[in-house]
Amino acid sequence: MELRIEQLNFEYASHPLFREFNLTLTPGITWLRGENGAGKTTLLKLAGGALTPHAGAIWLADIEIHAQPLVYRRHCYYCGGDTPQLPWLTVREVLDMHVALYSADAEHLNTELAAFHLLPTLDQPVTTLSLGQHKKMQLALALSLPVRLLLIDEPFNGLDADAMAYLRQQLSTPERLARQVILLTSHLEPILPLVGTLQL
């Protein structure tokens, strides 16, 4: 199982970022590095289907993103710091939506929510979460959704020390490293078992 990007072209208005870009990632954690503005977040969004390439192909195992967009999206989760897309929902409703979409294990999600101390927030409007709590909600999903590809932008930004330690431990389990392709950005050394580093 691998992520394969072939001959990718992408640019914003007048700002070319990727030209005939190729990449193959195998299961395990790859650290995506580069200076501010290099295109790290853009690459995560392209691989997660949140942005559309102008040319090229993106494969997750035998699923091509354009040929099977919904199937592809159900096999990957993009964990960015973005504000909530559906601000009128409660935390529980946002989570339930993800559980339904990904056919996820609700008990596993509950375990992650408990570990991140989010259970008391479930009936709050999702917009009332602090930045750190919002990050934790996304990370609880990242850790519990049964996806093949995890894309995580700055996983440790805004987390308290306990949450950082917990996240490191959960991302490092051999069972996870064997089955998931994990691509993450971090401006600081992530202190995780890496299969590779990708410099943009």
Ligand SMILES: Nc1ncnc2c1ncn2[C@@H]1O[C@H](COP(=O)(O)OP(=O)(O)OP(=O)(O)O)[C@@H](O)[C@H]1O
């Ligand atoms: N929606 C957009 N429209 C136009 N330009 C954009 C847009 N989003 C990003 N850019 C530009 O594309 C370039 C890459 O942005 P991106 O966010 O991918 O970089 P990054 O490597 O993640 O940066 P950082 O380390 O600061 O988070 C930057 O020059 C940015 O200004």
